[in-house]
Amino acid sequence: MKKTSKKKSRPSPKTGFPRRPGRAILARKKCDDLFELTNDLIQIFKPEGTLLDVNPSWKKVLDYSEEDLTTLTIFNIIHPRDKQESEEVFRAVFRDGKPRKLSVTLIKKTGGEVLIEGTVSSVVCKGRPTALRGIFWDVTRHKEYEELKDEFISTVSHELRTPLTVVREGVSQMRDGLAGEMTPDQNALLDMVLQNVDRLARIIEELLDVSKLEAGQVRIQRTLSNIVDVVRGVVENFRPVARRKNLEIHLLPEKEKIDIYIDREKIVQVLTNLINNAFKFTIEGHVKIHLRELEDFVECKVADTGRGISKLDLPKAFEKFRQFAKVVGPGEKGTGLGLSICKKLIQLHHGQVTIESLPMKGTVVTFLLPKYTPRELFKESITLALNKCQEDKSPLSVIIFDLVNFDVLKKDLGEKRAGWIVSRMERLLNESLRRAADVAIKDSKAILVILPDTKKENAYIVLGRLYQLLQEYLSREQRSPKIEIHSSVACFPEEADTIEKLLDQIYD
């Protein structure tokens, strides 16, 4: 047998003091300290629920004593509505050893609820899983803050806009002479008040936009759009401004048709903001908008010949309340929020935005929007709906209507007409969906219907109704060749427990 006497601690011959403990002992002590002192809730338990050990924070937060623990199992503490999900997670971690995230409500001894989030991993002994370890933190307070913030946003919007409406309309009526005639001096003052009321209203709108974006309340809904047309629409809106300021505005698309899945409304907001900025800071010259298609992206550049931003300030351009080109004196004033909103809206599209600028030469803002395949598009929409359903622990069903002979149709009717039929069908479906959360979205030849909180049997009832509706429409259309639709249903979590499986099932 090997001698292990070296491990015994003898005084150091150099110093005469006891030797410092070995690394292994220190590491062990660190672990013990962490277990004892951390604010996280740590519990070690068997997959069937028996509690083996919990740390002091765990006992403190949940109010259970050492004695209670001998009679309790983990499932006595987990809220009944979370029981099934937790059981599944525990089993899965124990089976494959991969740590998994878990968010559940625990019940205190006193009956109160504690919302926790964290990771469950397996405790391995001699290469085999023997127990499970959960490390959680209390997010109850955090959730409360989030709810408060949401409430704050909607209250503020209502409470600020109402008095602002009265102020605006009152001044406006005076300006229009409804309360008696005004002198030119009085009118000039009232104009100034109106301009500033409008600016205040813009700041409130944009602040709310920022709060909503930061709170993750803004979702995008992509549709296939010709981005050249979208940009052209915005550019046309700016023609009067350009004339008034004696500036030129040019749209320079590389080609006339660039189809991409975007949230039209949000991209219009981004462009309006960027072009508005360009005009605000340009006194002479032009504003040019370039558009081109790259391999995986569509690139859009808004370039002006304006005042520019210094090298020092440039990195801060997308931060909130940053206004670098501000001038003293009259003129249009910004809110300092536009660019940060643009950046967030582009990020929602999983795109990128960059800014280049030379003082006194001009500024170029470039944004890249990724091109999506139909599968990616559907995946994004389903993911959004699924996240919501997982939060509420409700099922989700999806239906897909596929135009089997789309290629024949395209050849026969032309791409535009064939595409129009799919759009028309998408609209029909959206009109007949009864709840706000249900949506139908299309790619070039298929339409996906997402039904949150819908079980498989109910999904089939909806499918029957929608299928009949589409058949009625198609029989009215009386196309030759006849349009053939194929439909399928997939349900989460009954038939597919991951998004990829769900997609595989509807694409089969």
Place this chain on the structure above:
Amino acid sequence: MAKKILVIDDEPDILTMVAKRLDANRYTVVTAGSGEEGLAKAKQECPDLVFLDYIMPGMTGDEVLCRLKQDPETKKIPVIIFTAATKKMKVGEFQALGAAGCLFKPFTSDGLLGRIREVLGGEA
């Protein structure tokens, strides 16, 4: 004959302002300070158009709208939702409830009068 417009809003100052503006543009104005009063006046006065505040204490705008649309006497009167709540996304929802249009606060006089003309057509 001048068109009659019923304005329902729980903020008295807003009622005063809107009434003044509409009056100056030769519309006949009837005002109501709550949803309940609004429903009663809609039946009594048979207005050509209703401006309805969405967020009100007591009976809320959507409830008033539903009741107006359910009642055979008032269901044909076009309703414009008048709201300080969040913009954009809501437009479709209002239309789904049966509103003829919506106007977001703070509004401009052009916005207010334009919306009325869109629904009623032509001049007052």
